[in-house]
Amino acid sequence: MKPFDVTNWPCHWHNDVVCHSGQMCDGCEHQPAPEDKQNGKAPPVPLKWESDYMGRGMGFPICPACGDMPYSTERCIFCGQPFIQDERTKAYNEPPEVERYDCLVCGGKGTVVGGRSKSNDHFHGICEACGCRVLE
16 A cells, blocks of 8 residues: 655646645645736635534634635635634634643753643643643
8 A cells, every 4th residue: 555645646736736735725826916817806705613522712704705715814725715803713723822831851940831732722732841832
């Protein structure tokens, strides 16, 4: 069985181009201008929000036009659909509050610094003393 290789996927924008970034489409040189995409000239619409599997946090945005995760709260990088900037999108875009915890690896007191994901409330941090990365 051939191993899975993310460096040989077809480009999302051009089928005859091989993607070498694992289809990380935001910022791709082959991506058309937002206005040239399917919904690029459509009027702004509210984002759709989906809960994570545990129902925690704010959830994550979904483009109501194409159903993909838009990777922006301004407009969808896939179909170009612009979004209305309401209170929920503004709250989602605010940086998380910085939290500090004791490190379980080196025992440092308050050395793990990070924040909680808005979408699912998981904590992500790194220890300033030993470099241990934490994902709760």
